[in-house]
Amino acid sequence: MNAMMLLAGILLLLGIASSKFSARLGMPMLVLFLAVGMLAGSEGLGGIPFEDYSLANSVGSVALALILFDGGLRTSLASLRLAWRPALSLATVGVLLTSVLTGLAAMWILDVPLLYGMLLGGIISSTDAAAVFSILRTSGVKLPERLAATLEVESGSNDPMAIFLTLGLVGIITGTASSAAALFLLFLLQFGVGAAVGIGMGRVAAWAINYMNLDYPGLYPLLALAFSLLVFGLAAVLGGSGFLAVYLAGIVLGNSPIVFRRGIRFFHDAAAWLGQIVLFVMLGLLSFPSRLLAVAGSGLLIALVLILVARPLAVTISVFPFGFRLRELAFISWVGLKGAVPITLATFPLMAGIPGSEALFNVVFFVVLVSAITQGWSLTLVARWLKLARPADPAPPVSVEINALRHVDGEIVEYTVAPTARVAGQLLRNLALPDEVVVTLIVRGEKVIIPRGATVLQPGDHVFVAMRTRIKPLMDQLFDPEAGALSxxxxxxxxxxxxxxxxxxxxxxxxxxxxxxxxxxxxxxxxxxxxxxxxxxxxxxxxxxxxxxxxxxxxxxxxxxxxxxxxxxxxxxxxxxxxx
Incomplete structure (x- = not known):
């Protein structure tokens, strides 16, 4: 046990340290986490033997639950309203089309029966939430709000379709789900139960956090964590999608007026990072480089079909009616990142004892590596080439927070003054601010400025504003013209x-x-x-x-x-x- 704890600490430290190299090399962190696991694995320098697919599936599910819950906490209702229609189309029609096109190609490339090809297509059909959340939020660029929201909501909600396809095809191959009625029931359970449990338990979680009146503030993030695990497990036990449920619960909780909001978000941001490190290092341990080399040729062909043919066609058909520009469609097609979910789904055929499932797992792993390296590494470059990105707002060097153990109708919000904002270049005394708004602090570079009437707000300034909660949408527009439609x-x-x-x-x-x-x-x-x-x-x-x-x-x-x-x-x- 002591040796295992020592090993876990070393791998965790290596995973965290690799994040520093990721920013300098421009490489997605998930690739470096995978590399750490592969180096520590049985065919790497560490020589750690690990081939327990059932344990990997269980640990992977928990890690993905943490990642999706954090993603939901950070998804605003405004973004959801902007993106739910195209995101839902991508999460259903887009995943199905990607699965079918990739499956047909896999059948021909691997020379396997149609059902086996379709099974591989279903496994790698969904965009991975862990990969998308990680890369979009650490890429150093800011995308148009509707585009970014569509990509994040799609990646957080398309897992049920991939799980349905995978479990359905596994059931058909093994003879446990041979009827159309059984498949239709599985589809309804995945989406219906997952959505109902997620939304319902998200509201219960918000109520509990506000009214349990805990004596220690540090227990509130743990209470939210307990609900995230409860939501995932309850949905899964009832036959629904735990992934969809925990993502929707995060959205409901994140958009509810709850106490200790900032502390809960900080805690779950750290939990999501821990989930990513554990997940990808473990999946790296599960891989065998020699086996990957054996499927490199066929895996590369399938990856090329997936990236260059299947995903673009699926995006064009499922999203074109929603008014995206051609370059936005091209970018959505390129951000079809694969990550932990396909590798986790690839363990289902192994646990079901389907013949040839080990080779299938190796092909899936190789396709994920190709997707993560090519698409993940080039995402920022493609966004700039398509003229869709602008530099992300720099993080403020200080933070201000109201830690309330009771819900209060007010908050302190940090804004970065956009160059085209209505406040840019204005004297504070020339801004007509309502009585419910006070500018409390300004940070310019490393300098803290006490607000005066003669203070000029300059682009790039970090401005901390105390306000009533209901004023926030108006203030968002005042400081950032891309904050969304004004109403x-x-x-x-x-x-x-x-x-x-x-x-x-x-x-x-x-x-x-x-x-x-x-x-x-x-x-x-x-x-x-x-x-x-x-x-x-x-x-x-x-x-x-x-x-x-x-x-x-x-x-x-x-x-x-x-x-x-x-x-x-x-x-x-x-x-x-x-x-x-």
Whole structure:
């Protein structure tokens, strides 16, 4: 036991150390983790014998659950709304088409029966979440929001289809699932039970985290971890997809108002890294380089068909109706990364005792290596070549957090000022910010700046803003124009200083009216009668709770009360435009 713990510590340290070389070499970390495992394996320098496919399947499932749960925690509802239609099409139709096309090629290349070729196609048909999450978030580039969301949601939700195809074909080959009714039931269970358990238990987890009132803050991340394992196991026991369930539970929990949110996310980010290291090092231990060399020729041909033919055709057919540009379709096709899921699925035929399954496993492993090295290594270059990437925002050198053991209607959010943001180059005193928003800290390079009215916000500044939670979508748009489509809540009411100018208010909301207008918004109200209102674009201007305040109410279809506009100053430009 002591020797095993020593060995585990050494492999973990090597896995972590390899992440530093990954950034310098531009190589995907999963490839380096695999390399560490292969070097430590029975045919490597370590000479560690490991060929327990059942244990590898179990450990791999747990690691993938951690990775998918963390991915769900970081998937916003806004991204999900943008991407769920094309992502769902890719996760179902795209996976099926990829499986069929690759399976037909494998049947011819390997000279095996049709069912065996289709089994291999099903195993390697899905895009791997661990690989996509890892590479997209460490690539150093930022993709358009809809494109990035589609890739992440697809990779997190396409495993049930691959599992259905793999288990269904294993059942047909072994004679345990020979009827169409049995296959249809398996399909419904994988998607239906997985989705129901994930969404339902995600809500239960959010309720439990908020109301269990734990005495020690460090227990909250562990409570979330317990629910992630519970969700995965419950869905699997009921016959559904644990992978889909744990990803959806992460999305529900990550978008719920929970206590100790930042601590939970930090913990599960570390847990996902641990899962990746353990998973890929273990899979490296499971490989035998001599066996991989024996299938190199056929494996390379199958990989080329998969990467250059099957995936692009599947993407074009399943995603073309959703309005992606040609270069975006090309990039989605290239990010068909394979990783841990195909290797884990390749253990199913081995455990079922299907003849020739060892050769099948070796081919799958070789295809994954080719995909990870070629597609993973070149992802950033392809994104730049297709002009889809911009440099990722630098990480702030400091962090600010509200650690609340009760849910509070507020948070401190860190923004990086985009060059084209509406706040870029503006004095703080010239920004009309609602009373529910305060700029608390600015970090420029390694310098901490205390905000003053004369402070100019420069591109690249890290700005920490304290705000009410409901204001966050508006602030997202103010600092980053690519934050997503702007929409206003029907009951939105915000209080501003009456001396804020029309131009400043328009800048805050992104209204199509003149920024140079210096007319105070309070002067639009008539001097007599507190019940009278004026209009500014889709907003009604009403008197505030205090004499020096006005309230802006989102009411694009409401009429002004009284003759409020009749003696308001004339304003240049179009201030009557309504945002929809």
């Amino acid at each position: 206003f809540a029907p009951d939105l009411q915000l209080s501003f200083h009456a001396e804020s100018t029309v131009g400043q208010i328009c800048r805050f909301f992104g209204l199509p009216c003149p920024m140079e207008s210096t007319v105070p918004v309070g002067s639009l109200l008539p001097p007599d009668g507190t019940g009278r209102r004026a209009r500014l674009g889709p907003f009604l201007i009403a008197p505030g709770d205090e004499p020096d305040r006005v309230t802006l109410i989102y009411a694009p279809d409401a009429e002004t009360v009284g003759a409020g506009n009749s003696h308001s100053p004339a304003l240049p430009g179009d201030i009557g435009a309504t945002l929809r």
